[in-house]
Amino acid sequence: MSEEPRTGADILYLPRWRARGNRLGAHRGRDAGGPGTFKDQVPFLREPDARRLDLRATLRDPFEGTYVRRFEARKAVEVWALIDLSASMRFRGTADRMALAGALCASLAASATRIGDGFGLIACDAAIREELFLPPTRSRAGAALAARRLAGAVPAGASAAGLVAAASRIAGRPKLVFLVSDYRWPAALIERVFAGLAFHDVVPVVLADPAEAEALPEWGLVELEDLEGAGTRLVLMRPALRRRWIAAEQERLAHLARLARRHGRAPFRLAERFDPAALSRHLLGA
Amino acid sequence: MLPAELARFGAERPWVLWLLPLALLPLVAAPRRRAAWADLAAVPPDPFSRALAGLLRAAGCLAVTGLVAGIAGPYRAGERVTRTGIGAEVSMLIDRSGSMNETFAGRQPSGAEESKAAASRRILGDFVGSRAHDLFAVTAFSTAPMLVLPMTDRHDAVRAAITAIDRPGLDYTNVGRGLAMALGQFGAASGDASRVLLLVSDGAAVIDPRVQDTLRAAFAKIRPNLYWLFLRTKGSPGIADRPAGEDTPQAAPERHLDLFFKSLRVPYRAFEAEGPEAVAAAIRQIESLERDPIPYVEVRPRRDLAGRAYGFAAFGLVLLVLAKLAEVDLARGRAGQGAARAPERRMAA
Numbered sequence: 205m206s207e208e209p210r211t212g213a214d215i216l217y218l219p220r221w222r223a224r225g226n227r228l229g230a231h232r233g234r235d236a237g238g239p240g241t242f243k244d245q246v247p248f249l250r251e252p253d254a255r256r257l258d259l260r261a262t263l264r265d266p267f268e269g270t271y272v273r274r275f276e277a278r279k280a281v282e283v284w285a286l287i288d289l290s291a292s293m294r295f296r297g298t299a300d301r302m303a304l305a306g307a308l309c310a311s312l313a314a315s316a317t318r319i320g321d322g323f324g325l326i327a328c329d330a331a332i333r334e335e336l337f338l339p340p341t342r343s344r345a346g347a348a349l350a351a352r353r354l355a356g357a358v359p360a361g362a363s364a365a366g367l368v369a370a371a372s373r374i375a376g377r378p379k380l381v382f383l384v385s386d387y388r389w390p391a392a393l394i395e396r397v398f399a400g401l402a403f404h405d406v407v408p409v410v411l412a413d414p415a416e417a418e419a420l421p422e423w424g425l426v427e428l429e430d431l432e433g434a435g436t437r438l439v440l441m442r443p444a445l446r447r448r449w450i451a452a453e454q455e456r457l458a459h460l461a462r463l464a465r466r467h468g469r470a471p472f473r474l475a476e477r478f479d480p481a482a483l484s485r486h487l488l489g490a
Numbered sequence: 491m492l493p494a495e496l497a498r499f500g501a502e503r504p505w506v507l508w509l510l511p512l513a514l515l516p517l518v519a520a521p522r523r524r525a526a527w528a529d530l531a532a533v534p535p536d537p538f539s540r541a542l543a544g545l546l547r548a549a550g551c552l553a554v555t556g557l558v559a560g561i562a563g564p565y566r567a568g569e570r571v572t573r574t575g576i577g578a579e580v581s582m583l584i585d586r587s588g589s590m591n592e593t594f595a596g597r598q599p600s601g602a603e604e605s606k607a608a609a610s611r612r613i614l615g616d617f618v619g620s621r622a623h624d625l626f627a628v629t630a631f632s633t634a635p636m637l638v639l640p641m642t643d644r645h646d647a648v649r650a651a652i653t654a655i656d657r658p659g660l661d662y663t664n665v666g667r668g669l670a671m672a673l674g675q676f677g678a679a680s681g682d683a684s685r686v687l688l689l690v691s692d693g694a695a696v697i698d699p700r701v702q703d704t705l706r707a708a709f710a711k712i713r714p715n716l717y718w719l720f721l722r723t724k725g726s727p728g729i730a731d732r733p734a735g736e737d738t739p740q741a742a743p744e745r746h747l748d749l750f751f752k753s754l755r756v757p758y759r760a761f762e763a764e765g766p767e768a769v770a771a772a773i774r775q776i777e778s779l780e781r782d783p784i785p786y787v788e789v790r791p792r793r794d795l796a797g798r799a800y801g802f803a804a805f806g807l808v809l810l811v812l813a814k815l816a817e818v819d820l821a822r823g824r825a826g827q828g829a830a831r832a833p834e835r836r837m838a839a
Contacts, residue, residue, distance in 0.1 A: 292528035292529055293528075294526065295526060295527070295528040296526065297820065386528055386529075388528050388529035388532065415820050416528065419820075420820070421818045421820070423816075423818070424816055424817060424818030425522075425542075425813055425816040425817045425818065426525055426817070426818060426820060427520065427522040427523065427524050427525065427817075428524070428525050428526075428527035428530060428533065429524040429525065429526055429527060430527055430528075430529070430530040431526050431527065431528055432528075432529070434530045434531065435530065436524060437530055437533065437539075437543070438520075438522075438539055438540075438542060438543035438546070439533065439536060439539045440536070440538060440539045440542050440816075441818065445534065445536055445539075448534045449533065449534050452532065452534050453532070456532060
């Protein structure tokens with residue numbers, strides 16, 4: 205962990221709202237001003253900026269008014285990663301969930317701070333884990349450090365209810381929120397968390413693992429032990445049960461996807477290994 | 491009844507049984523690899539798997555119980571069980587006088603001919619095997635009575651005793667003392683079992699009047715059913731034949747023995763057989779007459795139950811081993827691929 209984790213590519217993201225605020229950045233802002241893309245034309249008296257006179261519009265006006273071009277300001281946004289640290293995140297199938305989450309956070313921290321966006325991190329189990337909390341920072345080193353701390357964290361909580369508190373902590377201006385979890389929560393909690401984050405641009409990142417569904421063995425005896433302390437259960441795997449199992453898992457993910465789309469974006473499935481390019485494609489809507 | 495049944499069970503090393511609570515261990519823990527799982531509630535419910543889990547738990551308990559019980563050396567103590575079957579107490583009184591070694595024609599047997607002793611041996615032997623719960627005693631007599639076999643239900647021994655009756659016979663026919671000994675074969679307290687005294691002889695003799703009184707007393711006490719199988723040699727006088735001359739016991743001993751038996755006031759039948767077929771027919775008749783319930787004692791030897799206990803344990807262990815062999819690892823198939831992918835990721839970075 206002493207080595208600086210270098211990610212191959214940046215995560216490219218487009219906020220779905222026009223940012224406000226007085227911090228210049230890389231995203232389209234709601235306000236005019238600066239060297240951004242063309243926004244509109246206003247009378248000269250409203251924006252007395254002779255450098256941006258729009259000659260064509262001025263000549264076209266039958267009332268001989270004078271017009272000035274306005275351009276969008278480029279604004280910075282805040283990128284937040286909300287990490288579920290309930291014990292189910294300790295699951296280790298073909299990949300380690302926490303390693304995936306850590307890689308995602310490191311890449312996100314680097315990508316956000318590189319273009320001047322703030323990066324904040326909240327990790328929650330039943331409550332917010334304050335020792336992992338990172339207030340939004342533009343410091344590249346600070347963000348990377350927080351991501352590294354997260355990768356070394358041990359998920360132990362019995363629930364992810366702290367995410368509701370995390371949602372109220374980041375209330376305010378719209379932010380880009382990556383909600384990283386395996387979403388093995390009660391349906392009511394999912395609803396509450398999405399409702400609490402409704403004001404933000406939420407990107408659900410679903411940590412999945414082939415070992416949980418597609419890579420299940422056809423035959424055999426498995427004793428499953430619940431990571432969140434719900435006991436153990438012996439399961440005799442056989443093709444019929446495996447089919448039912450995969451169907452139930454797909455149904456769960458489909459339900460989650462419906463819910464997430466209703467609150468903004470489709471979920472991104474993070475499994476086996478973290479690929480920043482795939483996340484970028486997902487975020488850019490490709 | 492049940493505690494009495496249980497009291498018959500015992501163990502060689504009872505202190506080992508203190509380990510029996512170990513049999514509850516499989517309810518607490520199972521030596522199976524556990525796969526950590528994120529959310530058990532999302533696993534589809536499967537009654538079959540649940541039943542299998544219960545079965546394996548039970549198999550574990552059974553294996554431990556069986557092993558502990560087997561080490562303790564369990565046994566069921568031997569006992570004597572009195573049961574009721576169909577049969578009779580049969581006391582056989584067999585004539586061993588020299589004439590029994592002759593054929594029914596009164597000659598020494600030659601070739602395929604069968605002596606009277608051999609024929610009765612064969613037929614009585616079949617009689618002994620035919621019913622399971624008969625008790626037999628065998629007495630032989632000639633000049634003096636010989637106790638061959640006391641009352642027993644070991645039919646092999648009875649058959650062996652009967653096999654021995656065609657050994658060359660001795661001299662005379664002293665039927666009185668033979669009858670006394672055969673009566674003495676009946677046990678004292680055999681309840682309401684039917685008692686049969688089967689006299690097999692080919693002749694008769696005079697019974698001393700003093701002995702007659704003793705016999706009457708004994709018959710009156712024991713009250714057996716008396717059957718006289720009279721193997722009559724061709725040409726010799728029958729039971730009912732009156733002698734030509736004076737009608738004295740000395741002149742016609744068969745007739746007078748018959749009369750004596752009739753005077754005893756016990757159920758009595760005489761069969762006059764002049765050949766092996768007639769003997770067989772008479773025996774069949776006796777067999778069909780004596781069909782009363784009889785209490786008999788069944789001896790159950792002490793039985794070692796350790797083998798059975800180990801058998802149960804082995805059964806449970808086989809189930810457990812099969813379950814262990816059937817175990818699979820969830821991510822095993824992908825582990826190799828994951829290891830192979832790691833360097834590639836490093837290169838990409």
